[in-house]
Amino acid sequence: MSEAMTTSILSELVSGAKSANSFKGIRSEAEGFLADSRIPSKKHEDWKYTNIKRLFDNGLNLVSANDITFNSVDGVEVYWSTNEELVGSTAIHSKEAHAALNTSLFEKALVIRVKKGAQVNEELILQQVIKLNDGEFSATRVLIVVEDNASLKCQHHYSGSPQNSSLLNNLTEVFVGQNARLELNYVQEIGEGNLMTTTEVECQRDSNFTTNCVQLYGSLLRNNVNIRLKGENVETHLNGFYMLNGKELFDNHTLVDHLVPHCESNEIYRGILAGKSTGVFNGRVFVHRDAQKTNGYQSNNNILLSDDATMNSKPELEIYADDVRCSHGSTTGQLDEDAVFYLRARGLDEFGATALLLTAFAGDVLKAISSEILRSELEDKIQNKLKEMRA
Amino acid sequence: MSLLTIKNLSARVEEKDILKGFNLTVNPGEVHAIMGPNGSGKSTLASVLAGNESYEVTGGEVDFDGKDLLDMAPEERAREGLFLAFQYPVEIPGVSNVNFMKAAVTEVRKHRGLEPLVAKDFLAYMKEKKELVELDGKLAGRSVNEGFSGGEKKRNEIFQMAMLDPKLGILDETDSGLDIDALRIVANGVNKLKSKDKAFIVITHYQRLLDYIVPDFVHVLYDGKIVRSGTKELALELEEKGYDWIKEELTEA
Numbered sequence: 001m002s003e004a005m006t007t008s009i010l011s012e013l014v015s016g017a018k019s020a021n022s023f024k025g026i027r028s029e030a031e032g033f034l035a036d037s038r039i040p041s042k043k044h045e046d047w048k049y050t051n052i053k054r055l056f057d058n059g060l061n062l063v064s065a066n067d068i069t070f071n072s073v074d075g076v077e078v079y080w081s082t083n084e085e086l087v088g089s090t091a092i093h094s095k096e097a098h099a100a101l102n103t104s105l106f107e108k109a110l111v112i113r114v115k116k117g118a119q120v121n122e123e124l125i126l127q128q129v130i131k132l133n134d135g136e137f138s139a140t141r142v143l144i145v146v147e148d149n150a151s152l153k154c155q156h157h158y159s160g161s162p163q164n165s166s167l168l169n170n171l172t173e174v175f176v177g178q179n180a181r182l183e184l185n186y187v188q189e190i191g192e193g194n195l196m197t198t199t200e201v202e203c204q205r206d207s208n209f210t211t212n213c214v215q216l217y218g219s220l221l222r223n224n225v226n227i228r229l230k231g232e233n234v235e236t237h238l239n240g241f242y243m244l245n246g247k248e249l250f251d252n253h254t255l256v257d258h259l260v261p262h263c264e265s266n267e268i269y270r271g272i273l274a275g276k277s278t279g280v281f282n283g284r285v286f287v288h289r290d291a292q293k294t295n296g297y298q299s300n301n302n303i304l305l306s307d308d309a310t311m312n313s314k315p316e317l318e319i320y321a322d323d324v325r326c327s328h329g330s331t332t333g334q335l336d337e338d339a340v341f342y343l344r345a346r347g348l349d350e351f352g353a354t355a356l357l358l359t360a361f362a363g364d365v366l367k368a369i370s371s372e373i374l375r376s377e378l379e380d381k382i383q384n385k386l387k388e389m390r391a
Numbered sequence: 392m393s394l395l396t397i398k399n400l401s402a403r404v405e406e407k408d409i410l411k412g413f414n415l416t417v418n419p420g421e422v423h424a425i426m427g428p429n430g431s432g433k434s435t436l437a438s439v440l441a442g443n444e445s446y447e448v449t450g451g452e453v454d455f456d457g458k459d460l461l462d463m464a465p466e467e468r469a470r471e472g473l474f475l476a477f478q479y480p481v482e483i484p485g486v487s488n489v490n491f492m493k494a495a496v497t498e499v500r501k502h503r504g505l506e507p508l509v510a511k512d513f514l515a516y517m518k519e520k521k522e523l524v525e526l527d528g529k530l531a532g533r534s535v536n537e538g539f540s541g542g543e544k545k546r547n548e549i550f551q552m553a554m555l556d557p558k559l560g561i562l563d564e565t566d567s568g569l570d571i572d573a574l575r576i577v578a579n580g581v582n583k584l585k586s587k588d589k590a591f592i593v594i595t596h597y598q599r600l601l602d603y604i605v606p607d608f609v610h611v612l613y614d615g616k617i618v619r620s621g622t623k624e625l626a627l628e629l630e631e632k633g634y635d636w637i638k639e640e641l642t643e644a
Binding site for chain 1: 441442443444464465466468469470474475477480481483484485486490491494495498499502534551555
């Protein structure tokens with residue numbers, strides 16, 4: 001492959017883009033992929049409702065922004081790396097231009113490693129405060145390795161107030177070892193900016209992986225979660241809760257790949273939409289021919305608080321095995337008026353009744369978050385956003 | 392002074408006139424039974440009094456303890472001491488009975504100028520009221536009405552009424568579909584809540600309930616207004632003869 005060609009493709013996408021002199025192998029593969037493809041537009045099925053391409057059309061400038069901070073937790077190694085071997089080995093499965101762009105442009109990877117057998121109880125918190133200006137683009141990379149029999153709880157919190165035509169692209173690769181456990185929580189609240197996040201997960205046998213993503217603020221949030229169940233007897237939970245107001249657009253795309261028998265996946269995504277906001281949910285559960293005895297459950301439920309809000313929900317179940325239990329369902333509707341009246345008839349005012357019902361609606365997702373502190377912070381933030389939605 | 396005075400009340404739902412000049416006066420300490428055939432307007436009356444916005448009031452006035460009831464939002468009516476036991480209690484997934492009642496009792500107390508109960512006192516208060524309607528302890532921790540049997544839902548309504556301590560309790564067909572044990576429990580609950588300054592309106596289709604909750608007055612509602620009033624003997628007569636004789640009398644008149 002010619003150096004000139006890949007450089008020219010990248011420079012078309014992001015000016016000032018040149019890969020760092022590290023991770024050569026994975027970068028050249030990603031650049032090769034980019035050379036044959038383009039940043040997808042709304043014509044692409046996976047991007048039908050979400051137009052990130054417009055940001056590139058106006059020109060984006062690559063800036064360095066490795067500003068993820070973290071607390072120190074006993075039993076967890078956290079360091080920046082330019083040569084960690086595992087980096088790139090799950091992202092390779094993502095045949096997706098934004099993931100390839102991340103791979104070609106991130107500077108260094110934040111590596112989080114829990115050694116074999118280590119049980120970490122304290123939550124590791126990654127704080128990423130985004131400060132991008134108009135026209136700026138940045139790519140960050142995280143690698144989480146939970147070795148065999150180890151366990152970890154990790155939160156990645158995106159905040160800050162990036163300007164409206166900037167884009168942050170983060171890719172997190174996750175390896176959950178044999179009989180290991182990981183709970184990975186995301187909170188996304190970035191004011192007016194645009195955020196493109198991808199999580200690529202591989203689970204080994206007997207492991208347990210839970211991820212919860214709560215989206216509260218952002219012009220455009222696109223969250224991809226791809227989970228590959230590679231060993232038997234894996235239990236995985238993927239949940240999301242999103243609240244949209246104004247012209248916000250939040251998009252969740254998930255894929256659970258059941259490759260082997262005897263695994264279980266549970267997925268609940270729920271959202272509340274007000275104003276002129278647009279939500280997208282696309283959840284794919286893929287059960288391969290060998291993955292007998294799979295249990296796969298998926299649901300997506302949405303409540304629209306305004307006539308001008310739109311939800312695009314697409315659950316997809318693809319099953320090639322013949323002995324599985326799978327179900328999926330999607331609902332989008334208004335708040336139950338009978339329930340609101342019932343609560344008001346007991347003395348709660350209209351907002352109190354609405355908030356109680358909507359908090360309960362969120363509760364099914366939030367209860368999967370084990371940290372009481374995080375749960376209680378989120379409950380407060382949800383209340384605040386409900387107040388804004390009422391206004 | 393009367394607790395509730397309804398004068399010439401008219402209401403409609405979906406363009407259909409249901410109540411057509413309804414009059415009723417209820418004094419503290421009284422129990423009024425309102426009976427009538429299906430479609431006569433019984434449930435509309437209950438919904439209108441509780442403030443259900445699906446019903447449109449087209450005329451008349453309602454005075455509740457010296458205040459204009461129709462001017463109040465549903466929650467204000469509840470806080471002022473009007474309680475409707477729903478014919479069809481709503482299931483609310485994810486909201487526990489305990490949290491629901493805590494929120495409701497706090498609002499009602501606030502309206503009466505009282506501080507919220509601390510957790511320990513609230514639980515003791517709740518335990519006392521649960522016993523009143525023989526409500527299973529486990530039901531209190533479950534989501535409101537979710538997966539409750541018909542009888543459990545109705546007992547839960549009476550439990551909520553006991554918790555909120557209203558001046559006027561309106562029971563909208565609380566007895567319909569109950570077996571005799573559940574009926575006895577519901578009626579006992581109401582009888583224990585009776586006092587000289589509280590009143591009840593018992594809306595029912597069947598005379599049976601009135602064996603347990605003895606009314607001071609029985610009214611027959613037909614075609615949106617009260618067509619006959621009497622004492623509990625009227626209920627027995629209705630049970631025996633059905634409603635047809637009243638309809639016939641009305642057409643003859």
